[in-house]
Amino acid sequence: MEDESSIDPRADLMHGIAELRETRPGYDQAQTYYDGKVPEVFTSTRLRRALAVHHIDFDLNFAKTPVNAVTNRLKIASITSPDEATNTLISKIRQDNQLNLEMKNLFRRAGEYGDAYLMVLPVEDDKGDVVRVEMFYNSPQTVRVIYDEENPRRKKFTIKRWCDGPYLRAELYYDDRTERWTTGKNSKGEKPADWTPWPADPDDSESWTIDHDWKEQPVFHFRTDRPYGVPEHYGAYGPQNAITKLQATHMGTVDYQGAPQRYALTETATTDTSDLEPGDFYDDDWPPNGNGTGPSDSGDDSSLKAGPGEMWLLRGYKSVGQFDAANPDVFLDPISFNVRAMAQITETPLRMFDPQSTSQRSGVSFQEEDSPFISKIEDRQTGYGAEAHAAFVFALRRLGIEDPVVTIDWVPARSVSSAEGWQTVKAKIDAGVPRRQALM
Numbered sequence: 001m002e003d004e005s006s007i008d009p010r011a012d013l014m015h016g017i018a019e020l021r022e023t024r025p026g027y028d029q030a031q032t033y034y035d036g037k038v039p040e041v042f043t044s045t046r047l048r049r050a051l052a053v054h055h056i057d058f059d060l061n062f063a064k065t066p067v068n069a070v071t072n073r074l075k076i077a078s079i080t081s082p083d084e085a086t087n088t089l090i091s092k093i094r095q096d097n098q099l100n101l102e103m104k105n106l107f108r109r110a111g112e113y114g115d116a117y118l119m120v121l122p123v124e125d126d127k128g129d130v131v132r133v134e135m136f137y138n139s140p141q142t143v144r145v146i147y148d149e150e151n152p153r154r155k156k157f158t159i160k161r162w163c164d165g166p167y168l169r170a171e172l173y174y175d176d177r178t179e180r181w182t183t184g185k186n187s188k189g190e191k192p193a194d195w196t197p198w199p200a201d202p203d204d205s206e207s208w209t210i211d212h213d214w215k216e217q218p219v220f221h222f223r224t225d226r227p228y229g230v231p232e233h234y235g236a237y238g239p240q241n242a243i244t245k246l247q248a249t250h251m252g253t254v255d256y257q258g259a260p261q262r263y264a265l266t267e268t269a270t271t272d273t274s275d276l277e278p279g280d281f282y283d284d285d286w287p288p289n290g291n292g293t294g295p296s297d298s299g300d301d302s303s304l305k306a307g308p309g310e311m312w313l314l315r316g317y318k319s320v321g322q323f324d325a326a327n328p329d330v331f332l333d334p335i336s337f338n339v340r341a342m343a344q345i346t347e348t349p350l351r352m353f354d355p356q357s358t359s360q361r362s363g364v365s366f367q368e369e370d371s372p373f374i375s376k377i378e379d380r381q382t383g384y385g386a387e388a389h390a391a392f393v394f395a396l397r398r399l400g401i402e403d404p405v406v407t408i409d410w411v412p413a414r415s416v417s418s419a420e421g422w423q424t425v426k427a428k429i430d431a432g433v434p435r436r437q438a439l440m
Contacts, residue, residue: 016159036061
């Protein structure tokens with residue numbers, strides 16, 4: 001069967017653009033929850049308007065904890081090779097690309113979005129010789145690997161699409177070439193006719209296609225699942241929504257705890273509201289005039305003043321009192337429940353949300369709680385390690401090493417810090433386990 005891209009050169013381009021458009025909302029949502037910018041959408045109109053006037057939020061962002069907890073355990077101990085020349089090149093690659101920082105950001109973004117991409121692009125001199133490689137993170141909001149439906153492990157092609165001033169640009173990466181595309185000014189790029197070839201050399205109209213003999217694409221996909229990942233904090237979305245609502249509503253009652261709502265009961269014959277200023281009590285909306293002040297904020301509601309030596313004279317009132325503010329536990333207890341639910345759903349130890357939960361607990365209980373979390377860390381080390389290995393092998397081949405041997409070692413996911421742990425290590429050594437293996 002004839003390949004579709006051979007019939008229409010824009011077929012892959014439009015397919016990739018459609019994939020990016022379809023998946024973008026999910027990645028945007030993951031970013032919103034990680035950044036703690038999820039709005040409280042169920043609160044009353046009155047309270048929402050009051051908070052909006054003052055540009056106040058009361059965010060308790062627990063949703064980012066599952067992402068950070070995993071990222072903080074993903075540390076590459078070393079990237080080495082038994083060949084000294086290869087080791088020197090590896091050190092140069094890491095130094096030139098600041099990979100101590102770039103890889104940490106890459107792992108965090110992979111946890112935040114579920115997917116992250118590492119671009120590895122050779123840089124040539126005037127003679128066409130590769131002098132270095134550039135390695136950098138790209139967001140899944142603008143890059144996507146399209147996998148072969150027949151063999152989901154094989155990359156069919158990769159698309160990268162971005163804005164460049166009034167233009168939209170796109171590049172398609174294949175095993176044997178790179179294609180460059182662009183739109184006209186202010187085009188939305190929604191139709192195939194909007195896209196035209198984008199030559200790398202303005203004097204060479206055919207340079208929009210760049211052939212190479214790499215036999216693979218210079219894009220490496222770090223993901224939490226296959227074929228595409230799921231954000232580490234995906235299971236935290238629901239509990240975080242509940243926490244956001246509870247916290248916003250709780251903050252709406254705090255003023256009533258510091259300054260309770262008062263009331264005065266009058267006899268019918270003595271009730272007189274003729275001296276009320278317009279809008280003092282019977283305003284249909286609050287805050288009035290959009291200035292964020294209510295009837296009690298001006299200080300003009302009463303002539304009564306609190307203070308030593310002051311005398312209160314109440315005329316025409318049968319009795320006075322105040323309404324009790326909402327009990328804080330009504331909000332704080334459900335918040336604690338949702339934090340615990342978030343920890344269980346995301347397989348993140350509760351103490352990473354609440355350090356006080358570790359009181360009066362033994363190291364054995366920590367190990368039991370950590371087991372699912374440690375398994376997740378080890379899975380990430382396996383998946384991310386395979387992609388990092390492939391990226392370095394690709395980079396070294398571009399620099400002239402034909403068959404590089406690369407080993408990536410991670411800092412152990414589980415660290416031994418309790419007395420029970422060290423006793424177990426000692427028992428293994430006493431039983432004949434090699435010291436190096438026992439300590440590992």
